[in-house]
Amino acid sequence: MRALQLAHLRAVPFESLSIHLGEPISLGSDALFDKVVDRRRGGFCYELNGLFAELLTALGYRVTLLAARVFNGGVPGPLFDHLALRVDLDEPWLVDVGFGDFADEPLRLDERAEQRDGGGVFQIGLAPGGHGDLDITHNGDPAYRLTARPYELADFVPTCWWQATSPQSHFTRSPVCSMRTARGRITLRDRKLIHTVDGERTERVLEETELLPAYLDHFGITLDRIPSAGA
CATH class of the missing domain: 3.30.2140.20 (Arylamine N-acetyltransferase fold)
Known part of the structure; x- marks a missing residue:
């Protein structure tokens, strides 16, 4: 387990x-x-x-x-x-x-x-x-x-429906994607890419053209459009 x-x-x-x-x-x-x-x-x-x-x-x-x-x-x-x-x-x-x-x-x-x-x-x-x-x-x-x-x-x-639809839900405020790695965690929150490696955290704001490749490269997720708040 x-x-x-x-x-x-x-x-x-x-x-x-x-x-x-x-x-x-x-x-x-x-x-x-x-x-x-x-x-x-x-x-x-x-x-x-x-x-x-x-x-x-x-x-x-x-x-x-x-x-x-x-x-x-x-x-x-x-x-x-x-x-x-x-x-x-x-x-x-x-x-x-x-x-x-x-x-x-x-x-x-x-x-x-x-x-x-x-x-x-x-x-x-x-x-x-x-x-x-x-x-x-x-x-x-x-x-x-x-x-x-x-x-x-x-x-x-x-x-679940409320979390996905209510303006009061923190899930509707901005897209987030996060996964555990062997040495920490990687997170893409809206356009901010966050790496945590052995307790050290670094951040970088991605250009719009970098977002879809980042979802694929870091999380294995293939998207045909960029997730956006308010969709």
Whole structure:
């Protein structure tokens, strides 16, 4: 499972390009497989973790879809803000290939001490309120609040639509495409290309003529037009 998660992170980008290309986003199994596998694209949490859950289930893992509330300014957002996975082996594990810059490997859900991997330092603690929710931190910053109740992928469809269409969603503000590399991460946010290598970050603003080749060269994504905000 560790190997599968890291391989996915290094091969499938976290991206919001469909929103800025005017493409519909479907959480149906066939549509997800066509987009990620056949068309060699990526997606955001509902798509990536939704399809990864199908892969793990097909391989015999016991997978549960969990809803999470992403922290913004220290305040958790609405339910279904994020989709993450629980996988039960000899103990429960948090698996998440759809949060962008996050853990390289599954995290132990019952472990309260710090957990470290190539993606940083993570810690899981009980959230206030006594409902069994868990707060996940990344390098000391709150990432999201994970609920304990299981859901189906269809339960995330309304919030997926909101994330893809609302002016209040950060996904609609500018296109982003990001992927883990062997030594860090590469991200193309609108026209800014960001390389992080061994903790060192460099940025460059691309010319318009460089954008489509950059999507292909860095992420393996072939596009026939440039994603633009407001599409």
